[in-house]
Amino acid sequence: MSKILIRGAKVLGGEPQDVLIDGELIEAVGTGLSEEGATVVDAGGKVLLPGLVDLHTHLREPGREDSETVLTGTRAAACGGYTAVFAMANTFPVADTAGVVEQVWRLGREHGYCDVQPIGAVTVGLEGKKLAELGAMHESAAGVTVFSDDGKCVDDAVIMRRALEYVKAFGGVVAQHAQEPRLTEGAQMNEGVVSAQLGLGGWPAVAEESIIARDVLLAEHVGSRVHICHLSTAGSVEIVRWAKSRGIDVTAEVTPHHLLLTDELVRSYNPVYKVNPPLRTERDVLALREALADGTIDIVATDHAPHPHEDKDCEWAAAAMGMVGLETALSVVQETMVETGLLDWAGVADRMSRTPARIGQATGHGRPVSAGEPANLTLVDTEYRGSVDPAGFASRSRNTPYEGRELPGRVTHTWLRGKATLVDGKLT
Numbered sequence: 001m002s003k004i005l006i007r008g009a010k011v012l013g014g015e016p017q018d019v020l021i022d023g024e025l026i027e028a029v030g031t032g033l034s035e036e037g038a039t040v041v042d043a044g045g046k047v048l049l050p051g052l053v054d055l056h057t058h059l060r061e062p063g064r065e066d067s068e069t070v071l072t073g074t075r076a077a078a079c080g081g082y083t084a085v086f087a088m089a090n091t092f093p094v095a096d097t098a099g100v101v102e103q104v105w106r107l108g109r110e111h112g113y114c115d116v117q118p119i120g121a122v123t124v125g126l127e128g129k130k131l132a133e134l135g136a137m138h139e140s141a142a143g144v145t146v147f148s149d150d151g152k153c154v155d156d157a158v159i160m161r162r163a164l165e166y167v168k169a170f171g172g173v174v175a176q177h178a179q180e181p182r183l184t185e186g187a188q189m190n191e192g193v194v195s196a197q198l199g200l201g202g203w204p205a206v207a208e209e210s211i212i213a214r215d216v217l218l219a220e221h222v223g224s225r226v227h228i229c230h231l232s233t234a235g236s237v238e239i240v241r242w243a244k245s246r247g248i249d250v251t252a253e254v255t256p257h258h259l260l261l262t263d264e265l266v267r268s269y270n271p272v273y274k275v276n277p278p279l280r281t282e283r284d285v286l287a288l289r290e291a292l293a294d295g296t297i298d299i300v301a302t303d304h305a306p307h308p309h310e311d312k313d314c315e316w317a318a319a320a321m322g323m324v325g326l327e328t329a330l331s332v333v334q335e336t337m338v339e340t341g342l343l344d345w346a347g348v349a350d351r352m353s354r355t356p357a358r359i360g361q362a363t364g365h366g367r368p369v370s371a372g373e374p375a376n377l378t379l380v381d382t383e384y385r386g387s388v389d390p391a392g393f394a395s396r397s398r399n400t401p402y403e404g405r406e407l408p409g410r411v412t413h414t415w416l417r418g419k420a421t422l423v424d425g426k427l428t
Contacts, residue, residue, distance in 0.1 A: 003027070004418065005035055009043035009379060011369050013345030016045060021375040024417040028371050041413060043379060049349045051083025051114075051376035051414065053356040053365050054326065055175075055253060056150070056229060056301035059085070059116070062103065063092025068306040068396045070104060073326070074113035076304070076395035078421040080326040081378035081411040083114050084357065084365045085304075089121040090151040096121035096132035098140035105142035113421050117362060120144040122163050122174060126152050131159065134166050145361045148175035150229055151276075153211060155181055160215060164224035173225040173251075173359065176215050178236070179277065183207035188317060190263040190278040198266065200316070203278045205233040212236050216243035216250050227359060228252040230303050232277040234287035241296045251359050253301040254288050256332035257323055261285075261401060271312050271319030272401050275305070292351060293342040299356045302329045306397030324395050328388060330380065331407035338382075339408065345382075364417070375418040384410040394427060 004021040011017050011029065018033040019026060054077065060068040070087070077085050087104050089095035095104060101118035108116025120137040124130045126149045137144040147167060154160045154176060163174050184207045189195050191202025212228055216239065219226040228240065231252045243250045257275065262282050265273045273279060291297040305322025312319055333352065337343040343351070357366025367373040387406045390398040414422040421428055 003038035004041060005033060005038040006041045006043050006048060006379065009046055009048035011048045012349055013047050019048060019369065021415065021418045024375060026369065026371055026373050026375050029369060046412065047345050047380045047382050048369060049081070049345065049378050049380060050353040050366055050369055051378050051416065052081045052330065052352045053360070053362055054082050054085040054302050054304070055146070055299060055356040055360050057085040057087055057304045057326065058090070058306065058322070059087045059104070060091065060306060061107065062100070066308045070107035070116060071111045072394060072396040073304070074108060074111055074116060075427055076326040076393060078113045078414045078427060079394045079411065080328070081330050081380065081414055082326060083376040083378070083414065083416045084117065084362045085114055086117045086119050086146060086360050088150045089119050089148060090126060094121050094125050095119070096124050098133060098136040101137050101142040101144050102140050112416070114416055115362065115365070117360060118142050118144055119175065120147045122147045122149045122154050123159060128152065128154055128156055128159060131162055131166065134163070134172070138170050138172060145172045146175055146227070147172060148177065148229065150175065150177045153177050153179040153181060155211070157214060157218065161218050161222060164218055164222040164226065168222060168224040173227050175227040175229050176211065177229050178208045178211035178215070180207040180210050189266050189274070190280050192263060192281060194263045194266060200266070205235050205280070208233055208277060209235040209239055212239050216240070216248050219250060220246065220248045225249045230255050230258065230277055230301070231288070231297060232258050232280050232284065234284050237287050237291040237296055241291070244296065251298040252296070253299045254292055254297045255303045256300060256325055256329045257401060258288055259285065259292070259336040260332050269316050271314065271316050272323070272399055274316060274319050274321050275323050276321040289336060289340070289342055292337065298351070299359065300329065300333055300352050301356065302326050306395055307399050308397060312399045322399065324393070324397050324400050327393055327395065328400060328402050328407065330411060331409045334382065334409040335407055375415050377415045378411055379413040381410045381412050382408065384408065386410065
């Protein structure tokens with residue numbers, strides 16, 4: 001593998017520097033580095049970040065290859081600046097055995113666009129009744145450390161306690177989809193003024209908050225780690241903030257769409273805005289931004305949820321829940337967090353690379369941009385602005401809520417262990 005010299009990049013948004021890659025590692029960072037024997041990439045003041053890490057991606061394979069595959073999903077990840085993604089377990093068959101998680105892990109290694117770390121199911125078949133083979137999945141070649149029934153809540157407190165106790169033995173984490181099912185029967189959107197006016201079944205904030213409150217107390221009792229998926233309400237923020245003040249080992253994520261969009265968009269009845277948890281109010285959006293800025297919310301995770309055209313191009317009640325997000329996540333974060341002054345680029349690197357890598361134990365990812373570290377990097381043209389055109393997505397699905405919307409920033413290059421996966425905005 002030849003040397004690569006990234007010339008004049010703003011590392012974490014700082015002063016322009018050169019970054020020399022030799023093989024899989026960063027050889028040097030400084031100014032005026034020699035070009036001899038190197039392929040030169042003129043960064044031209046673009047921002048260089050460690051490769052992004054997504055702790056919450058749905059790749060759909062095996063079983064729903066009409067929505068996404070490991071290949072198309074990881075190509076979309078590379079376009080978004082990601083070098084590692086964690087693949088959720090709600091596949092067909094469910095990733096609740098060592099065999100299925102190893103299949104997903106091997107597909108990621110074969111395709112080579114980013115590292116794929118499977119997330120194992122907490123319960124057999126996501127049914128919430130019996131613990132899945134947590135130990136076997138951890139001991140498999142995939143080395144699973146994160147477990148989740150995402151898409152369904154582990155609503156049985158006894159099962160949740162047992163899962164927390166089990167993963168504690170090997171330092172794993174349970175990632176909870178916080179949704180009390182009895183409070184959300186028939187729910188179609190956020191419960192509030194808009195749902196009442198539209199006559200759509202409401203998804204109350206307390207359905208999320210009550211599960212988070214229970215689970216942080218269980219984590220404290222057991223002395224284990226719990227991670228809250230796609231936190232979406234101001235009340236949830238306060239519960240997590242309280243739990244952290246008590247020293248409870250809890251982390252939380254927010255999605256880009258919950259940082260930008262509100263339930264007012266549902267007035268269009270466009271199913272592209274149908275998602276779980278639902279889009280909330282402006283008050284919730286502002287609370288989520290502040291919590292991400294102050295560290296109460298630890299990371300941004302996409303909850304990339306691809307669906308085929310027919311599952312979204314239908315009446316609201318029949319439409320599937322979910323949005324694609326890998327290719328637009330960084331742009332949304334730039335708009336909502338950087339351009340509002342809530343985070344600088346070093347903060348973005350922390351919330352979208354370093355901390356998710358730490359939570360998920362993604363070896364070699366989220367590392368500093370410095371000599372001797374793995375060359376997992378992404379280069380971003382932060383001055384770019386353009387409208388979102390899903391026709392150009394690498395993802396197999398097009399269910400984005402941002403079609404036609406102008407967003408800032410564009411990933412131009414991504415490197416996975418020194419190998420370019422994206423060059424000048426085009427996949428290699």
